[in-house]
Amino acid sequence: MLCLLIEGGKNMSRIGKLPVTIPEKVAVTQKDNIVTVKGPKGELSQEINPAIKIEVKGNELTVSRPNDERHNRALHGLYRSLINNMVIGVSEGYKKELELVGVGYRVTNTGNVLDFALGYTHNIYLQLPPEIKVETKAERNKNPLVILESVDKQLLGQVCAKIRSFRKVEPYKGKGIRFVGEVVRRKSGKSASK
Numbered sequence: 473m474l475c476l477l478i479e480g481g482k483n484m485s486r487i488g489k490l491p492v493t494i495p496e497k498v499a500v501t502q503k504d505n506i507v508t509v510k511g512p513k514g515e516l517s518q519e520i521n522p523a524i525k526i527e528v529k530g531n532e533l534t535v536s537r538p539n540d541e542r543h544n545r546a547l548h549g550l551y552r553s554l555i556n557n558m559v560i561g562v563s564e565g566y567k568k569e570l571e572l573v574g575v576g577y578r579v580t581n582t583g584n585v586l587d588f589a590l591g592y593t594h595n596i597y598l599q600l601p602p603e604i605k606v607e608t609k610a611e612r613n614k615n616p617l618v619i620l621e622s623v624d625k626q627l628l629g630q631v632c633a634k635i636r637s638f639r640k641v642e643p644y645k646g647k648g649i650r651f652v653g654e655v656v657r658r659k660s661g662k663s664a665s666k
Contacts (some may be wrong), residue, residue, distance in 0.1 A: 492568035511562025561623035574647040
């Protein structure tokens with residue numbers, strides 16, 4: 473059994489060996505270890521390790537590695553995922569919705585500058601990169617929303633993490649900034665233990 477497990481580890485990366493399907497309006501080009509993906513929503517580039525080979529046949533892209541060294545196995549799956557994210561980004565785009573849960577929490581935007589009122593003595597201003605489109609919603613009796621859209625999944629994730637860090641969700645009352653639909657594990661306070 474042990475031999476089988478070790479042998480199994482030598483196989484190709486499960487994610488890395490999956491081909492990336494390229495939609496009709498998307499073009500993938502490679503020049504000097506830089507992969508460029510163009511689509512209806514925009515253009516993204518990613519530098520890749522020279523050891524990793526990328527091949528486009530028809531509407532499928534495959535990623536291969538030279539050998540089964542641990543480092544190359546890790547890069548194989550990584551670059552396949554990054555290229556897949558780029559293809560989805562330029563064809564469909566990514567969207568994240570954050571809600572502000574708490575009394576008096578507000579958010580407004582002027583262009584790409586977000587203005588947060590989160591119960592601190594001063595407002596927090598955040599300048600977003602030009603690649604991200606932002607929209608804020610504040611309806612009566614509903615939590616304020618921040619809707620972010622971008623073709624770059626990595627950049628969008630970093631911006632969401634930055635916004636969430638302004639007010640982390642606390643486990644007792646559930647106040648803070650969270651994704652829409654996110655389940656927060658609540659703790660019972662001192663009064664519940666009596």
